[in-house]
Amino acid sequence: MRRPRRADARANAPTGASLDFLCFSARDGRLTLLAHPATGRSGRAELPWRALTSARTVTGEARRLAADLMGSVPLWMTHVATLGDGTVHPSDAPLSLIYAAVVAAGTPPPAGLAWANLSALAALPARQRQGADLGLTALRERMDREPIAFRLLDEEFTLSALQAMYELLLGQRLHKASFRRALQAAGIVSPTDSWRSEGRGRPAQLYRYAPPRRRSRRRPVRFDLLG
Amino acid sequence: MRRPRRADARANAPTGASLDFLCFSARDGRLTLLAHPATGRSGRAELPWRALTSARTVTGEARRLAADLMGSVPLWMTHVATLGDGTVHPSDAPLSLIYAAVVAAGTPPPAGLAWANLSALAALPARQRQGADLGLTALRERMDREPIAFRLLDEEFTLSALQAMYELLLGQRLHKASFRRALQAAGIVSPTDSWRSEGRGRPAQLYRYAPPRRRSRRRPVRFDLLG
DNA sequence: TCAATAGTGTCTGTTAGACATTATGGA
DNA sequence: TCCATAATGTCTAACAGACACTATTGA
Numbered sequence: 001m002r003r004p005r006r007a008d009a010r011a012n013a014p015t016g017a018s019l020d021f022l023c024f025s026a027r028d029g030r031l032t033l034l035a036h037p038a039t040g041r042s043g044r045a046e047l048p049w050r051a052l053t054s055a056r057t058v059t060g061e062a063r064r065l066a067a068d069l070m071g072s073v074p075l076w077m078t079h080v081a082t083l084g085d086g087t088v089h090p091s092d093a094p095l096s097l098i099y100a101a102v103v104a105a106g107t108p109p110p111a112g113l114a115w116a117n118l119s120a121l122a123a124l125p126a127r128q129r130q131g132a133d134l135g136l137t138a139l140r141e142r143m144d145r146e147p148i149a150f151r152l153l154d155e156e157f158t159l160s161a162l163q164a165m166y167e168l169l170l171g172q173r174l175h176k177a178s179f180r181r182a183l184q185a186a187g188i189v190s191p192t193d194s195w196r197s198e199g200r201g202r203p204a205q206l207y208r209y210a211p212p213r214r215r216s217r218r219r220p221v222r223f224d225l226l227g
Numbered sequence: 228m229r230r231p232r233r234a235d236a237r238a239n240a241p242t243g244a245s246l247d248f249l250c251f252s253a254r255d256g257r258l259t260l261l262a263h264p265a266t267g268r269s270g271r272a273e274l275p276w277r278a279l280t281s282a283r284t285v286t287g288e289a290r291r292l293a294a295d296l297m298g299s300v301p302l303w304m305t306h307v308a309t310l311g312d313g314t315v316h317p318s319d320a321p322l323s324l325i326y327a328a329v330v331a332a333g334t335p336p337p338a339g340l341a342w343a344n345l346s347a348l349a350a351l352p353a354r355q356r357q358g359a360d361l362g363l364t365a366l367r368e369r370m371d372r373e374p375i376a377f378r379l380l381d382e383e384f385t386l387s388a389l390q391a392m393y394e395l396l397l398g399q400r401l402h403k404a405s406f407r408r409a410l411q412a413a414g415i416v417s418p419t420d421s422w423r424s425e426g427r428g429r430p431a432q433l434y435r436y437a438p439p440r441r442r443s444r445r446r447p448v449r450f451d452l453l454g
Numbered sequence: 455t456c457a458a459t460a461g462t463g464t465c466t467g468t469t470a471g472a473c474a475t476t477a478t479g480g481a
Numbered sequence: 482t483c484c485a486t487a488a489t490g491t492c493t494a495a496c497a498g499a500c501a502c503t504a505t506t507g508a
Contacts, residue, residue, distance in 0.1 A: 055321030086283035094282030201459025428486025
């Protein structure tokens, strides 16, 4: 299918939009967010962002921003919001496209950035704060169908670690037996023949994320909240 | 909280983005979509759109576009996607903000527009088609928590009509008894003392949409699909 | 041996989904 | 009277949520 000429003409024009990178990870059992720490000058924390230069490749630009910061494209990343409405943003852009991503726990922060607690979220400029709120909500809503929690863990993990990650992201305790049943029903993990022992207690079997090849109606991981 | 000067400076600058209006309704038991019919000139159907002039009021601009077309702001309307990536769009804008809305069944189409079947969706320009797909998906995903189906009905309706509307939007038959149980559990309808008789059969009681005032944890309407 | 954690089996109240039945009109 | 639709009651298999129990390690 040929693209009309006139579309080509301005497809590469500057857009007056910013790309904002909302990157979640975990550290010491806390959910963290990648941000420029509040410096003496501006006095405000700030999400990493970049002017959107070519709207012909919005998705590509977002991936590039992420890769330039983190060294590689995050395994889970998605557009979560487009915000304007005159809210405050460190760029002068009237529009901001917010992209949310998760990276493995323990990933070191790029130079000039740091992993911030969610409490630091309140200190962000209004538009970024709104984006962060929406991003976290979107993350929580999608993690029953998309392998978000898995992307924060190593390739091999214990079911307890997986549950702890779900709990961390959801901000909710979950029921152990039900969680495992739900994983079983969703059929998205497969055991390895390795075991890991940490401190006291019985060693735990290691699992991998292994979605079914047959793309049959995938059951979501249904969360059974704990009393 | 004061907004920094520099943000003001360009907040009203042109954005190079279009607003696209994805308006669903129903006619003759079919789900329909507001579109410019394929004319002799372009030969393609097209969603109504407008250049986004002020990003300071994106939401307001979208509402205004809708109101200018339909006569008033739709009772349900939301941003569903932001698309670029060089896809074809009738405007030259490199970015498009897609807003989805629903209006009451039977609403007459504005001049120059018509209610099109969903099959006409394939004929839209690529970016609008993608937006329409995403919009319909978003609509379906949210209608268990947001009063979308209600906005297509009159203020008073029978439960059968409500179920038919859910089925129309979902493209799925639902189980009658379970649907009513789910409504009961969600507590979002209240009966009136009116009854309506249509053709043969027992008259049906009329209901209204009546969400609970106490914003307690609202239960979604859980859909029980029919065998 | 005790403490701590992993993993599993069982019970129970709830409910989705199916079916049957009653209610109430028009033809 | 028959038929069509509304509305409700009942049954059953499935399962969320809870609890208890066993298994396996380190201290």
